[in-house]
Amino acid sequence: MSRNDFNFILNSIKDKISKKDTVFRKAVSPEERLAVTLRFLATGDSFTSLQYLFKISKQLISEIIPDVCRAIIDCLKDHVKMPSTCNEWKSIADAFNETWNFPNCIGAVDGKHVILQAPINSGSEFFNYKSQFSIVLMAVADADYNFIFVNIGAQGRISDGGVFKNSLIGRKMEVPYVLLGDAAFPLNEHIMKPYSGIHPVGSPKRIFNYRLSRARRVVENAFGIAASVFRVLRKPMLLQPEKAELVVMTVVTLHNFLRRSNTSRNLYTPTGSVDYVQNGEIISGYWRNDQQEMASLLPLQNIPRRTKLIAQEIREEFTEYFCTCGSVPWQNYYN
Template sequence: MYSDDEIITGAAAVIVIANAKKMPKKRRFWMRPSLRSRRIYSASDMMKDLILDDVNAINLEYRCNGGFKNFFRMSSTEFEQLLNLIGSKIAAKDTNFREAIPAKVRLGVTLRFLATGDSYHSLMYLFKISKQTISKIIPKVCEALIDVLQDYIKMPQNEQEWNLVAKDFNTKWNFPNCVGAMDGKHISIQAPLNSGTEFFNYKGFFSIVLFAVVDANYNFIYCDVGCQGRISDGGVLKNTSFNSLLTDLKMKLPADCVLPGRTRKTPFVFVGDDAFPLNQSIMKPYPGVQAKYSKTRIFNYRLSRARRISENVFGILSSVFRVFRKPMMLQPNTATKVTLASVYLHNFLRKSGSKNIYNPPGTFDSECSETGNVIAAAWRAELQGSTLTNFTQIGRKSSAEAQEVREEFKEYFSSAEGAVPWQYEKS
């Protein structure tokens, strides 16, 4: 048994220890000595120097590959345009203790993070801003980018707009009644805190899922990000608003029409790979190896030409925004914001006046006009460095109506009206 004095002494010791733990740790310094030099040569000064690289370029070719574009993945003009849009949303006020980090620098830090995926420690020494501050800046700027660029990703709202999308697919990729190419990717992230297996996928790593639909011009028209990696690939589509609109017939797609030279009406469809179900609105390839010159092989070839658009979009996204080249050391909510901001920036840069700087010749797959042979895009050589992982191809049963729609496309592609000169060489 303990005496009363010993009990009181022990209790007092416990109280002292508990209070000591609650006391805030005393700062070693207000600002790291290595960061104080930003008052002498700030990130704003660095940006001015990068702009001089472009302005003083000898010729246009060098200018397209100037320092500013290489550093931020966009021209200084586009940077200023973005700054004008989000400046008021991300700006901070000066205090009596220190000057606020300018909005220009906040945007620059975020764009550099998206362009490289560098750690906050690395960005700290580059921009002379503490990693704690950077961890607050990047999510806030991404939120602002998503907010101001909302109009750059819009799904068509009526038959006329869908018809324009279908016209582009038919003109550029010889696939009529196609209103989008769909695809999905797993984005690798670090194991989230206290999440268990919620984000642990069947491929053996932690991830969030990016599902998207793109048009014939390499632009996103729909995007859903943040689904937990543990959900099956088929379940990802089912949980999207896109699927709800499609199954409830609220997509406002054009009415079924007859393909040239055919007699049966055919619906407008989205094209995808074997990870998606075959139905009257989604076309996927015939499974297995098809005989050379067979109609099914020709159909698979023609569908792959249209579906390759989504492959190129994801490829260029991970090639330009290299934050997708390594697992994101971020919590899922922040990783979702970073991914969405990158997607919106892709469309913003694709639709800007200098899209040839963002996507110069050779960026996307192209075809020889005579033989139809695919000329691989530059991003494919770097594919092994991307953490955007494909959905798994899963065989699923399909309805007789869906198979009849696919058969109609198959017959059309092998007819005189629907054939392209090089498809038999390719098949």
């Protein structure tokens, strides 16, 4: 983050996080409050570790971080919002078509389990398929690695399909466009997923899987970038679910803010940090080389489902388009 953006955030939230001095002690300044919160997000250090670095008690730090997170989310809320007009949705679809050669796509969807310590008195409510406690982060990304929709806080025991179906965007998907998901999502009229199994190089199904995977990588990269910078996502959070939701939403908000900042964009995502295509070959971003990211930000469970006939027909129409008038020069050589 550049100094200019730090100061911008500070000035935006100063009134919300400032405290008055008392006769007993001087209040922690807004600058220190923001600094300790950003340090926590960037490192995932324990409150005990942070208290020695900032000379602030861990009890006070446990109050400061949620307060600052709420202020950041409130002041930067316009950086994470769904399009509200047809033209805005069409702009996203045009970007997917121009950048990733996938028409009629309005986003790439994915979800992750954010691992927690066992919440108090929760029983098996947050217990996931990996025998850990977690909340689910479900997100949709645009063609430029920005989150346009997030749903945070569903219990880890709920499947990905259940999370998406009950989310705001899942309830409102009634447009002739699609989201792109991986094998963990159900195939339906509004979500396209790859064909299962192994297919010969150059076959229509292989071409479809390549084109979908190429476009869907934007959401994988958005998660990867966020986890590589905000390392609080790399470790099990020693927080109750409500505070963990605040932390995750703050990371999502700052991700979009930094991606759109003229002074911080290249600092946050330098060259080589995301996947890119060179002569038809996908070159992996450097975040994929760091396997620690996967230790506490887990993929969703793949659950077999029955598929509606209309969804299969829509996928076949995309497949035919990619093999005819919508083909690209290198797709037949993908392996």
